Amino acid sequence: MCATSSTARPNRLGGLGVYAVAYLTFIYLPVLLLPLFSVNDALYVAFPIKGLTLEWYAEALTHENMLRALWNSIRVGGCVAVISTCLGLLAARALTRYRLAGARIVMGFVSIPLVIPLIILGISLLVVSSRIGLELSLFTIGLGHVVITVPVSVFVLMSRLEGFDRSIEEAALDLGETPWMMFWRVTFPMALPGIVASLLLTFTLSFDEFLLAFFLAGDQLTLPVYIWSQLRFPARLPGVLALGSMIIMGTFLLVVVAEWVGRSGSGREV
Known part of the structure; x- marks a missing residue:
């Protein structure tokens, strides 16, 4: 019986390994091909590669409308990251520091934006903005992005x-610190890795988000919406691929830094 189980286990692991390789290939192969096609000296995406060139990167970095859309995304993402992290810090502190009777209900409400389809949320926010007379702009995009990034x-x-030792805060209060100074001198430094991770992750989510920006943009486009609008023109595809490659590299770097900061912070003893 032991021999049977020991022989079955490698077979199961082998099948799981094949599935994992196939899954990762399906997910990441198109992403890995994007930088390759972005340096292709041709207007079309096809093998074999005609030649290598950085012309499309230079074109992307000098295209006025594209740079304007990039700047819009950076502005919206930065504001959303700061606002979401401030609201998230207040909510997280209340939920972890105090024993609230309805904490689970509150967490359920906080999680709702994560399970609602973005297209439904985008249409709902568009209807509300129209009914209250709010002009579609970067401001409405930011409001929509705050809704989906605060839960994160x-x-x-x-x-x-949750890993804090509350006795440290209590000791600071016993030594004469006010609650406000105790927060800045004790709680904030210990929460700083989480704050940095939150800023990076919420910025990345806002920067890459398309559906809400599509419904709420008006005439001020963010970069994902601008890229979508340019895909209809084959002559502009290489520049879009080059910009997409730069975005992928920047997003990957931000996610890695956020994960590293979060892990380094959680690894410290408080």
Whole structure:
């Protein structure tokens, strides 16, 4: 019986390994091919590669409308990251520091934006903005992005704040610190890795988000919406591929830094 189980286990692991390789290939192969086609000296995407050139990168970095859309995404992402992290820090501290009777209900409401389809959320926000007379702009995009990034910030910061030793805060209060100064001198430094991770993750989510920006943009386009609008023109595809490659590299770097900061912070003893 032991021999049977020992021989079955490698077979199961082999099947799981094949599935894992196939899954990762399906997910990441198109992403890995994007930088390759972005240096292809041709207007079309096809094998074999005609030649190598950096012309499309130079074109992307000098295209006025594309740079304007990039700047719009950076502005929206930065504001959303700061607002979401501030709101998330307040909510995470309340949920971890105090024993609230309806904490699970509150967490359920916080999680709702993560399970609602973005197209439904985008249409709902568009209808509300129209009914209250709010002009579609980068401001409405930012409001929509705050709705979907606050839950992410809350969960990231709760994972950090739950490991706190409350006796440290109580000792600071006993030594004469006010609650406000105790927060800045004790709580904030210990929560800083989680705050940095929240800023990076929420910025990345806002920067890459398309559906809400598509419904709420008006005449001020963010980069994902601008890229979508340019895909209809074959002559502009190489520049879009080059910009997409730069975005992928930047997004990957931000996610890696956020993960590293979160892990380094959780690894410290509080």
